[in-house]
Amino acid sequence: MAISLMADAFEGKIEYLQIMDEKGNADQSLMPKDLSDSRILDMYKYMVLARAADAKTLSLQRQGRAATYAPLVGEEATQIGSALAMRQKDIFVPNFRQHGVYLARGTPPEALFLYWRGYEEGSSLPREFGALPIIVPVSTQMPHGAGMAMAQKYLKTGAAVVVYVGDGGTSEGDFYEALNFAGVWKAPLVTIIENNQWAISVPRRDQTAAKTLAQKAMAAGVPGMQVDGNDVLAVYKATKDAIESSAYGPQVIECVTYRMSMHTTADDPTKYRSDAEVEAWKKKDPILRVRLYLEKKGLWDDAKQKALEEEQSKFIDDAVDKAEKFVPDPKSMFSNVYSYMPQVLQHELDDALKAGFWQGDSK
């Protein structure tokens, strides 16, 4: 064997995938084989549902019926495409904007409304849903994803773990640490970078000097690719392939999309970005292009749209009703801290009950 003093050379290239363009024309040669028109119709319906639930939560927040809320509008293709690519057994790990993923994975919307109304009970989905709760500190969910993926390997479940992170999140140490761990462990972790161009007021170009976010995976020896995050077909195909490949190690997909609304309801994006930029992205709307595609195929029309909107509106309103009927029990704060009730907590609970702190507050 020859002795070489040279380090192994490394050459990286990030592939970009788009299947359906802004006019709703799909490149049939790239179309996933398993994707029937009825499945594309499902995708469309879930995207419309996600946007409708989003608009509803925003309006509830404006009426004081929900706490601070992080809207998803504009990011439907990234969320629905990836969610529908998951298998039943796969587990998803969100940060705080993936309401569309929850809905497409069959989460009862009342859980989401309950969460945004400010109750932990909205985060207590049974384990069968294969979904972790909303996580607020940016990128701190990434190592959980790596550990969960490692556990799937150890427990031989055959499941993959799909973790979501934003463009800003890729600047955090936890992002790299998680990819690095998953890489060493060859754990079945698929990371979806939901690059919506803005981390509150900081644009993508000020977040990193890296040309793509996907290439950050390469530093950890993990394959990364970029897709048109407003193209539900591309997101679906990339995620499905990545889940399959993750049996041999982690995968990263950067979905290039756009946050069409504010970071959260506490934010005013007009302070830091131009209307012209927002208008340009509106032309790339992820829902519109699927509708154009379906219309061209004779699968969709205004009457169907109206019927769908009415059906979804009732579904959402029923869920809001259920969420608003929820009665909080302050005792549950105390009984879910440890696996048992320590004396110190019991005393604090007894004092609160004795003092009648909560009277009239929780009916």
Place this chain on the structure above:
Amino acid sequence: MKANMVTAINNALELSMKENDRIVLLGEDIGKDGGVFRVTEGLQAKFGESRVMDTPLAESGILGASIGMALAGMHPVPEVQFAGFMFLGFSQLINHASRYRSRTRSIYPVPMVVRTPVSGGVRTLEHHSDSPEAYYSHIGGLIVVEPSTPYDAKGLMIKALRMNDPVVFLEPTKLYRLFKEDIPDDMYEVPIGKAKLLSEGSDLSIITYGTMAPLVKDVVAKKKVSADVLDLRTINPLDEEAILASARKTGRVIIVHEASMSFGVGAEIAARIAENAIFELKAPVMRVASPSFPYPMPGYEKYYIPNELKVSQAIDHIMAVQD
């Protein structure tokens, strides 16, 4: 078996791993090397690399991935090489390990035991001698234990690994090999949340834990005072009952810990005694602790950590107070 604290913890890990195959160990240098203090020595050879994992060097990654494993139904035992480095993973413990159960209303508990060596007195580099127990106790949701004997170390580890909670298991470096004692070969539990009387007396109570426990015991024996020496063993949740019972019995309380004085565990104990038993005291509660600044370089540590003289003077002082 005769065991020091290192062999006692090693033995507890081995027995627990045999009992529960969802227990895995992970951390820096814990596999082939057996850990820098040799606590995990031989375990990789016995259980294989899938159960005793050498990880990349990243504390947040170690703790965050352990949380992920726990959420997926495993029972990980991450080791953080020194407590001073655990702050790189502090976010994971404070933001997630402590509140995941409550966040999900007990759907996703976080069963894990975070092991890390703590405290000083062994002339190590900067950041190798921290006593961080108050930080982890303050948040709530994390169980914090710190044994001072091989017997307690083994029993607490076994108990911690049978619980469905995140436990921060603090191992005083100075006590790792300080002494050996006879401990049972088989599995046994030491209860979490229960303090232990190292000696019983009637004139004063000294409440302590960790590195200070053997020191206090020695001073009390040498001075021939009649003292309750209460070793907390669990810092959080605090054994308030045992603390108040001893305080009421003797009426004189000194709290001794190596961690710095201000906002420390001693303050919490003193406050609870004041709230519940102040009229039964014969003297104001005293605290003996390190001064209120970060742990110094090893050349200065003998001037920093409370020593026998400091504890002895505190005893003289509190006994001189006339009730």
